Amino acid sequence: MFKNLVPEEGTVGALNLIVEGGLRIALNPSFNFSVDVHPSIKYFHSFIPLTDFNGFIFGVGFSGSFRFGKDPDAPEAVIRSIKFGEVKLPPLFAAMQSFYAKNPIGKVTITNTEKQGISDVRVSFFQKGFMDSPTPTETIPELKGGDSREVKLLASFNQEVFSTEGITPLTGEVIATYSYGGRPSEQRQSVSYDLYDKTSVTWDDDRKVAAFITPANSA
Known part of the structure; x- marks a missing residue:
């Protein structure tokens, strides 16, 4: 206008x-x-x-x-909410493959370093080249701030362990996945040990005899 x-x-x-x-x-x-x-x-x-x-x-x-x-x-x-305690593994034996799948090869203490709790904590052990996937050991629904938990480690080795000769130095990983504040996180801790071939064995635990018993032997 x-x-x-x-x-x-x-x-x-x-x-x-x-x-x-x-x-x-x-x-x-x-x-x-x-x-x-x-x-x-x-x-x-x-x-x-x-x-x-x-x-x-x-x-x-x-x-x-x-x-x-x-x-x-x-x-x-x-996120780095977990602190791993010292992890020590004894020498492991290829001949005890089935034994390690159900009996602990070692243990580790994990500590929540946060003031708040972390949830759905899953701990597993993995050995590259000798496992198809990480072996789950324990699931902790909640680990409160400052709390610690001792976790036993299992190991489900595949058939590759039988291809080793003599003593093979290995470095595996303890893996912890968890949720903090709604965010998923993962931490890994390396651990070294020796793997003996299938011709070696130790009888420090009578339960290891079960690793050599097959259905054919028990018939």
């Missing part, structure tokens, strides 16, 4: 065409800081003799934002 465009006629209305478009480009140089760029273009056309403002109008806007907190993917933000 133009009040003084035609004084003798009073207020005059005008028909105008306005077309506008724009983009939003977001740049995130870090987890905490982001910059937005807003380029835009507008076309204005008046259908009256006043055409001074007809044409294109270009504009660029900028905005920035800051987010508090730590990047969950940053190395320093990785």
